[in-house]
Amino acid sequence: MPLNAIKNSIDKILDILPQTDEAGTIREINDKIPVRGNNTWMLICSAILASIGLDTGSGAVIIGAMLVSPLMSPILGVGLAVGINDREMMIDSLKNLSIAAIAGLFFSTLYFKITPLGEPTNELLARTTPTLLDVMVAFFGGVAGIISISRSDKSNAIPGVAIATALMPPLCTAGYGLALGRFDFFFGGFYLFFINAVFISLATFLIVKYLKFHTKTYINKETERRVARIMAVALFIVVSPSIYFLYNIYQGVQTRKKIENLIISDYTNRENEIIKWEVAQTDSINTIKIYSVGNKVDESVASHYNQVLEENDLPSYKVKLIQLDISPDEVREMASEVTNNITKDFLKTVEIQKMQQSRLDSLRRQSTVYTTANATSDLKLLYPNVTKLQIGEMLITNQQSKQDTVMVVMIDWEKPGRNTQNRAGRADAARIRENEQQIRRFLAAKLKKDSVQVVSSF
Structure with missing residues (x-):
């Protein structure tokens, strides 16, 4: 049958099992989890480099910081540990990831405390609000990372994965927020770091299951069942917030598109040039501020837009026109x-x-x-x-x-x-x-x- 032939051809193209080195993958990830010795120095240098790049708005310096950052291994270790039911690796990965995150926060905060600059750059602002693209980058970066490590002939894809997932810059953005008391930067940067870590771990878990890595067995079957339950709970803890984050980000994207279609495009048609528009969020009302130049617009236009928003299930959003x-x-x-x-x-x-x-x-x-x-x-x-x-x-x-x-x-x-x-x-x-x-x-x-x-x- 032609369909079977097509299916067999696709299977051959996508099949990565023959090229997988299970024992080598587990050994390589496990060996790089601990934050000590060389990894400690690399972590410190990465945090300071990322902070300098964010402070000066230099993309090249930020890329350099991503390349030397050792944060990827503990995050891969979390996903691998859940996938193979290894309690010891799970504890070790979480412990070292926590140490690395605290160290990154400490050195970035220290840098921003003493830097003569300290003004928020575009690089800093870009890492305060996670988007759907950030989630996709983290997930597919995690997929590429674990597949690259699992190959029997090791590839050079890991540096590219480190650049794509960008773990250290959002952590240093959180450090900037701590140093200057800007908690919007702290929570935004740490939120992005957490999302990246969660989706990289989730991608690792899924690929490990796809590759059918052998789960760890225990002599005591009761211990094995207890560990399996712990891993199931850990998986639930990892997956649940990721679904919540993904839903919130998706809702934000859809709301922004709706505002653009209903309000921004109509306002532009009035021959007014929009300089900038933003949504100022509060507990009850979200204000859509539109800064523009051009023809004078009557105040009734804002009232009309508010009615349009209410009719399109956005009653908590109000328009404010600033000419x-x-x-x-x-x-x-x-x-x-x-x-x-x-x-x-x-x-x-x-x-x-x-x-x-x-x-x-x-x-x-x-x-x-x-x-x-x-x-x-x-x-x-x-x-x-x-x-x-x-x-x-x-x-x-x-x-x-x-x-x-x-x-x-x-x-x-x-x-x-x-x-x-x-x-x-x-x-x-x-x-x-x-x-x-x-x-x-x-x-x-x-x-x-x-x-x-x-x-x-x-």
């Missing part, structure tokens, strides 16, 4: 000059001024005259940490007795960190210096002045 009173060209120009963190602060500032029902009419290009009074008002709105602001022209005579007019801006800022020698104080001072550069460029363009000097005090 920026600047042109799209100005938004793109400012976005190219500042980091993502400063952009976020800028959007928060605009939201505050919107709540106060104050509009930045003078920032529109429709304005024909832009005065120092306009500048003073706009800068105070854009930079809420300005306590006092003075703008005026100063006549300067150089050594050749030539006179020149310079626009001088005197700014008093809120006092930065209590000690400018510590990291928080230095970060505040650096932020003020960057704000000075932005203000200088902004006023030079708006007031059409060749020379603008900004003098700060705090």
Whole structure:
């Protein structure tokens, strides 16, 4: 029969049993489980490298940290131990995985305590919210890892698996959260690490069962039955949260798609350019914040969107429209000059001024005259940490007795960190210096002045 021929051909292509070295697989995983000696040094180096990569936003350094991380073996050991009914391996794997996780947290927290940087980068932010893709990467990475190790002719796939599953970076993200008291980063990073570990272990268990590894036998049959029950409970503990995590992540993806189809696409059709949109989650109401520029939108539009959400089984979501009173060209120009963190602060500032029902009419290009009074008002709105602001022209005579007019801006800022020698104080001072550069460029363009000097005090 043609169907039988096709089935036999597929079986031959997918069959990995003849290439499997059961004894060698168990020995190799078991030998690499303990966190001691070389593995300890590799773990420390991996944690510090991953922290540096996250702190500087360097993907290359993060990849290097993944390659030297020894976290994979204890996680594979958990899945293997459940699959072959080995109680001792199970206890050893969990113990060493716990030690490795605590050590990774400790050294990453220590690094972020002393680093002069410490601002949240894209690499850090990317590891605070697990997605369905993260789950799939962890699962298929675990499948590739155990298959690679089980081969009688060992392959070089393990480095690729280590990079794909990315165990150390989310653990170091949790360390960042501990160091700076940012528990959203701590729980988000540790949640991602836990999901990766669970699905790698689950994939290992399934492949071990598929390969029909022999389960461990005990002389005392009662002991064997007790161990089998313990392994069954352990499997349930591993599988249950993975189903829960997967369901929650799937629900989040579906909800986001629904919001995009119902709200975001319709709002874009109104010829408004959306700069950013996000969901701010609270206990009872989830606010969909849409930041945009373009045509003025009536407040009734938000009410209409709220009704649409309620009709589509999303009653706990409410829309908040935040329109920026600047042109799209100005938004793109400012976005190219500042980091993502400063952009976020800028959007928060605009939201505050919107709540106060104050509009930045003078920032529109429709304005024909832009005065120092306009500048003073706009800068105070854009930079809420300005306590006092003075703008005026100063006549300067150089050594050749030539006179020149310079626009001088005197700014008093809120006092930065209590000690400018510590990291928080230095970060505040650096932020003020960057704000000075932005203000200088902004006023030079708006007031059409060749020379603008900004003098700060705090």
